[in-house]
Amino acid sequence: MEPRLVGPGPYRATRLWNEIIELFRAGMPLRKHRCRFKSYERCFKASEAVDCLHELLGSNQNFGPEVTRDQTVKLLKKFLKNHVIEDIKGRWGKEDFEDDGHLYRFPPSSPLKSYPKKPSCGKEVIKFPDWNEPKAGTSQEHIPVKSITMNSEMWYKRHSIAIGEVPACKLVFRRELTQANIEEIWKSMTLSRLQKVLGLDSLDEVLDTKLVNSKHIVQNIYNVNKQGIVTLEDKSKELPHWILSAMKCLANWPSCSDLKQPTYSGFERDVFKTIVDYFGQMKEPLLTFHFFDIFVSVLGLLQKPSKAVEALQISCLLLPPENRKRLQLLVRMMARISLNQDLPRLSDSVRTRTLMVQAFSRCILCSKDEIDLDELLAAKLVSFLMDNYQEILSVPSALKSSVEDHVVHLQRVQIKYAGADSDAPLPPPSFCHQISTDEFEYQRATGSQEPLAALLEEIVMNKEISMKDKKKKLKQFQKSYPEVYRVRFPTPETEAMLFPEKTKQKPPILMWALKKPFQPFHRTRSFRM
Numbered sequence: 175m176e177p178r179l180v181g182p183g184p185y186r187a188t189r190l191w192n193e194i195i196e197l198f199r200a201g202m203p204l205r206k207h208r209c210r211f212k213s214y215e216r217c218f219k220a221s222e223a224v225d226c227l228h229e230l231l232g233s234n235q236n237f238g239p240e241v242t243r244d245q246t247v248k249l250l251k252k253f254l255k256n257h258v259i260e261d262i263k264g265r266w267g268k269e270d271f272e273d274d275g276h277l278y279r280f281p282p283s284s285p286l287k288s289y290p291k292k293p294s295c296g297k298e299v300i301k302f303p304d305w306n307e308p309k310a311g312t313s314q315e316h317i318p319v320k321s322i323t324m325n326s327e328m329w330y331k332r333h334s335i336a337i338g339e340v341p342a343c344k345l346v347f348r349r350e351l352t353q354a355n356i357e358e359i360w361k362s363m364t365l366s367r368l369q370k371v372l373g374l375d376s377l378d379e380v381l382d383t384k385l386v387n388s389k390h391i392v393q394n395i396y397n398v399n400k401q402g403i404v405t406l407e408d409k410s411k412e413l414p415h416w417i418l419s420a421m422k423c424l425a426n427w428p429s430c431s432d433l434k435q436p437t438y439s440g441f442e443r444d445v446f447k448t449i450v451d452y453f454g455q456m457k458e459p460l461l462t463f464h465f466f467d468i469f470v471s472v473l474g475l476l477q478k479p480s481k482a483v484e485a486l487q488i489s490c491l492l493l494p495p496e497n498r499k500r501l502q503l504l505v506r507m508m509a510r511i512s513l514n515q516d517l518p519r520l521s522d523s524v525r526t527r528t529l530m531v532q533a534f535s536r537c538i539l540c541s542k543d544e545i546d547l548d549e550l551l552a553a554k555l556v557s558f559l560m561d562n563y564q565e566i567l568s569v570p571s572a573l574k575s576s577v578e579d580h581v582v583h584l585q586r587v588q589i590k591y592a593g594a595d596s597d598a599p600l601p602p603p604s605f606c607h608q609i610s611t612d613e614f615e616y617q618r619a620t621g622s623q624e625p626l627a628a629l630l631e632e633i634v635m636n637k638e639i640s641m642k643d644k645k646k647k648l649k650q651f652q653k654s655y656p657e658v659y660r661v662r663f664p665t666p667e668t669e670a671m672l673f674p675e676k677t678k679q680k681p682p683i684l685m686w687a688l689k690k691p692f693q694p695f696h697r698t699r700s701f702r703m
Contacts, residue, residue, distance in 0.1 A: 177193070177197055177230075177233070177234045177235070177236070178193070179235055179236060179474070179477060180193060180236055180474055181373075181474040181475070182372045182373065182374065182380075182471035182472060182473075182474035182475055182485075183372075183374060183379075183380070183471060183474070184379030184380050184467070184471075185379070186467075186470045186471055186473070186474060187467075187470055187541075187547055187548070187551065188287050190236055190547055190551070191287055191547055192286045192287060193236070194230070194231070194234075194249075194547075195253075195258055195285060195286060196286075197230055197234070198226070198227055198230060198253075198258075199280055201226060201230055202218060202222075202223065202226050202227075202280075203218065203222070203226070204216040204217065204218060204279075204280075205217075205218070207219065207277050209262065209277055214262045214277055214279070216279060216280075217262055217277045217278060217279040218277070218278060218279070219274075219275050219276070219277060219278075220250075220271060220272060220273060220274050220275065220276045220277075220278060221273055221274060221275060223250055223259070223278060224243060224246055224247055224250065224273050227246050227249065227250060228241065228243050228246040231246060231249075231550070235477060236473075236554075237550055237554060238554065238557075240528070240531070240553065240554075240557055241550060241553070242528060242532075243273070245549060245550060245553065247271065247272070247273050248549065249547075249549075249550065250271045251269035251270075251271045252269065253271075254266055254267075254268065254269060254270070254271045254278075255267060255268060255269050256285060257281055257283075257285055258280075258281075258285040259278045259279065259280060259281070260278065260279060260280075260281050261276065261277065261278055261279075262277045262278065262279055266281075350585070351581060351584060351585060356392070356581060357388035357389055357391070357392050358388055359577060359580065359581060359584075360388055360391045360392055360395070360577055361386060361388035361391060363573070363576065363577050363580065364391055364488060364491060364492075364573065364577075365377060365381075365383055365386065367488055367573055367576075368468075368485065368488045368489065371475075371481060371484050371485045371488065372471055372472070372475070372485060374471075377468075379467075380467040380468050380471045381465070381467065381468045382464065385464045386492050387492075387494070390491075390492065390493065390494055390495060391491050391492065393407070393495045394490075394491050394493070394495055394498050394569075395491065395569055395574060397495065398569065402502075402567070402568050402569065403499060403502050403503070404495045404498050404499040404502065405499075406495055406496055406499060407495075408496075411496040412496075412499075413499075413500060413503065414452075417448075417449065417452050418503075420445050420448050420449050421449060421503060421504070421507045423445055424442065424445055424446060424449070424507060424510075424511055424517065425506065425507040425510040425511065426510075427442065427511075427514055427516060427517045428516055428517075442517060442518055442520065443520055446520050446533075449507075450533045450534070453504065453534060453537040454536075454537055456537055459536070459537055459538055459539055459540050460493070460497045460500055460501045460504070460537065460538050460539075461493065461497070461501070461538060461539045462493065462494070462497065463541065463542040465489065465492060465493070466539065466540070466541045466542070466548075468489055468492075469486075469489060469539055469555060470551055472485045472486055472489060472555075473551060473554055473555055476554070476558060479562070482558065483562055483565050483566055484570065486558075486559070486562075486566045487565070487566055487567075487568070487570045487573075488570060488573065490566065490567060491570070498567075501538065501567065502563075502567045504534060504538070505538075505556075505559050505560060505563045505567065506563060506567075508530040508534060508556075508560055509560045509561075509563055511526060511530060512526050512527040512530050512560065527560075530556075530560065531553050531556050531557055531560075532553070534556065535549065535552035535553045535555075535556045536549065536552060538552060538555070538556055538559075539551070539552040539555055539556070540552060623657075623658055623661075626655055626658045627658055627661065627662065629651075630648075630651055630655075630658060630659065630662055631662070633647050633648060633651065634648075634662070634672065641673065645673070
């Protein structure tokens, strides 16, 4: 069985769990072993299982070569607890697996997990708010957008510009957008962009959009210092000064400006342990429990680094500002420590980079519920964060420009044509999803022609306009949409039926107009008798 890349989407952790189990069952060699003068068929030693699974995880593109042997042992402990494997006496349910010579086997029943049923979050399209202030008592969650309905009058006025007929119009000045309006625009466009980057039809099953705070997005965008670090309005949520000093000491080693560096051996390890203990006692990870699924989905894009960077950029904007700031400071420290050749080793058995991942991955990403692969997934995400932290934890300039341009558009003076509904605001930019070729051809053939055919029929049946104006509009329509016009009027005869020619009746010819009045006969001199 060949490993496959598990892309972004709902229940990615469960899909990865089932994928690894299937690969492990298919790739683990089974043979006969003896234990205490007794033979056991189709089993394997614990150390053999560690070798096989470690190699499998390292070669799997969903995890990669940074998976350690210790992490592999921890995963096998969870396999034993969840009855993926059992000892040769059929015992399971405890995490007492060790990297030794004990014998284990696979149970006959399938240990694959079923996909959990999450409560639906509404399955609604992300809506863009209108520029108008909502009425009192309405929710900011769903601000309606007025759609544009094209009628014959509006169509005529739009096309009349091409022939030099400009109808009467006036300027409409928009009301000023409130802060609440701007925040909702940021939320809508941010989530829409994230959905497009992930390639999902909906964010419902990976993110509860009601838990996304629009104020957090705006603060993370605009409240930053020169280094791009978030500045907090509530100073009580700042990191303690002693922790900041400890982090700066290791990040800038050996030039520590905040601390008077002692000379005793092992000082840097004591400072590192202090930092690990502080972040380890947090009740919730920096990426929060609510956003666990969305960050796990982003891991499915790591084979496309530019896409993964953009998805993480946007996802990190959803964090509370205090969490984002702590993440920025922590990951920056981790990256600098792992690259600092002057800093003494912080562990005798583990490389510095691996130590950073193991020490802080769980305080950055973990699930509120016990997820069997969360440690491996967190390690994968933290490794990618360390390699790309400067770009990921910066403000996405493209998204910022797009939202700001849209806000300016909503505040711009609009042109309103008299007697038409063209003053309706244009909808903001939206994002579409991919469809099949057949569906596209069907939509192209029917979706665009049906409204035009209805518009043509409205012009034909309109009895309030004169025949001269109707001929003029039909002429314009025929020039713009000849195919639709040809379907309605396939022959000249069908078109002629709409404008029947009036037969000109000649006035009756009167007898007196053709004949002279009767005159009596008179003889003339030239007449011979």
